[in-house]
Amino acid sequence: MKIKDYKDLEKLRKEGLSSLYPSKPKIMVGMASCGLAAGAEETYKAISKEILDKKLDVILTKTGCLGFCQMEPLVEILEPGKPKIIYKKLISNKVKKLIDSFITGRIESDIVLARVDREEILIEKSVKNFYSNKIVNETDEEVNYEISDKLKNEINKIPLYEEIPFFKKQTKIALRNCGYINPENIREYIARGGYFSLYKVLNEFSQDEVIEEVKKSKLRGRGGAGFPTGLKWEFTRGARGEPKYIVCNADEGDPGAFMDRSLIEGDPHSLLEGMLIAGYAIGANEGYIYCRAEYPLAIKRLNIAIEQAKEVGLTGKNIMGSNFNFDIKIKQGAGAFVCGEETALIASIEGRRGEPRSRPPFPATAGLWGKPTNINNVKSYSYVPQIILKGARWFNSIGSEKSKGTMVFALTGKIDSTGLVEVPIGMSLKELVFDVGGGVLPGKSFKAVQIGGPLGGCLPEEKLNLPIDYEPITEAGAIMGSGGVIVVDNDTCMVEFAKFFLQFASDESCGQCVPCRLGGERMLEILTRITEGKGELEDLDKLEKLARVMNQGSLCALGQLTPNPVLSTLRYFRDEYIAHIIDKRCPAGECKVLITYYIDEEKCTGCGLCLRHCPQNAISGEKKKAHKIDTKYCIKCGVCKDICKFDAIYTE
């Protein structure tokens, strides 16, 4: 069936609603990459087997990622008349317990994460009330419970989803559907207001009006630079040359970042709809999504989504009965970080080496095949349908003075609650790390937060009060980037950390321009020297000088920003550099050449675990007596420190 008018769209919405909220119980397994890595596939199979064995009349389906990766695999159970219940860490051997509790109606508190009483449907201010099993107006009062008092008591013991610290301060716009819908079912996307924005622009908006609305929303590009999206669209629309192209940059190369991956895996249609709206506004009929080859699942789901959109006539010719035509193709990256830079990305789509060129001309005037091209990040596109549906003013009410809306972050590293979060721009770093992320791991102390990916910077504790916004973060020596946030604690050596980023950036330099190609290498040599205890104080000046040259002389952002991690650590953690140089000591106990492994005789119980696992047989000792490391044979591999259950191994 092809959608020709509102009636057709409404029909698909109804079908989607009955699949989202079926009349019989539904079990959803979170199956994005992180869920799968935690064992969601086995969980899914085990549930499916239990359903068969016990002849249960339930629907089993998959969904994207709710963002709380720490708790994966996540399973949600929806029963008519009861709140939705989210289960955590549900590996396959807990499935029996889950199904038993489902059959008996007993709530097993150790596997329960949260309950959801009401869920926004994102269209016409409606919410699904799970108790009454009805879709009601947002402002309606709580409908009477239709469940027994006993069950009500039980249910009340489960924390509400929105009261869980990890979710409490989040505002989900870009991630609105992740973990709610089956990403492989277009009808469920439509049920939550999807493609209604496209319908709206095709029928009610002129091309200029769409651009005006996006400009008014003050949406800034979420790829990192923060350029106003509406303005970019206007430039491309106004540029001479036909045809025009829409490109989505999904080449999420930053190590430690997985926002785009999660979004595509959980809600591919929101990206497609955003691109379609951009295509209409700009006057393009062709779109490309450039996605990393390292994201096979994201590519698979995108392919399914594109296929489904084509089936119902949301891509192709005469979309929804209008005279707008648009097709979307996927181009896979081939493993080059620099292709995240827009001119390199274009070169790669064209089948060339991904080498950036100098700008201007910007892609808006001369992009793909030399034609006007609009390039935005995945998140930027996926905000657009909501902006159209709810209005620029609504979007404007969220965020800071200068930057509106929310920002999606990947919280990782030595942080308690790792995962994918979406918070209003302007929230302080402290709130992000400590309230949403739960702070550092028990027994450790916070050292720095690295923000902006390998070209970003490390900010220390005293900068935690900074609001998360483009300008303040840049001033402090980091960048917003596309949203990677990595927390490190006292076990991380900042010199080694800076060296890690520099190694990455210089490996990924395309080699075209001298400051980037050689500057990175020279800085790396100096840092290696310092971590090996062979550094001199002048090296610090040399680093700063090289950084300046690279920043001013490189062609693209990769070369210009490569020194960032070094500069920011020199700015905030200079004492660590000096300790390596003067005292020949690594304060964090990480730099191999400068440390020695010891066993704390007081803490060691003589369990023998380290002795058995030492690859060098360098540990000796009698059972139940303190062990010893023979430094002559120790290769400092750290296996003993990893496996010791009594924290008895230390480095000096």
Place this chain on the structure above:
Amino acid sequence: MEDNNLEIEKIYKIIDDMVDKNEGLIPILQKSQDELSYLPVDILKTISERMKLPYHQVFGVVTFYSQFRLKPQGEIIINSCDGTACHVRGSKRIREAIEREYGIKKGETTTDGKFTLEIVRCVGCCSLAPVIVVGKDTYGRMDSKKISKILKKYKK
């Protein structure tokens, strides 16, 4: 030998089909590598002829992107993730454990042709760091002890 010829014929056909459909150099290289696990020089020459592109351009693209390999690989590729999150959570120690146990370093293959060790810059499962990808399976929350057990499963 016959098998080999069949395989080469198959690749030629894939290349021709893709050239006809105007699929572009990179997708053709990716598809060829999917089939053969690496890109032999003969294949690169064929692609250059069929696409009417200078050989140096094809070779330039192959050596630019880290995905492309010019040497054959082991049966199973171990991708040890060294993204930032994995790095701070000790990915190095896991890699060293593999290096010690199987006697291979980055880019090398075990003598029995079973495993090739590669380093990948982030597979996007950062919240489960450190992560290792063996073949197509991803394993999270690794440590040097667990990895040894996992690899033994694949050794059979």
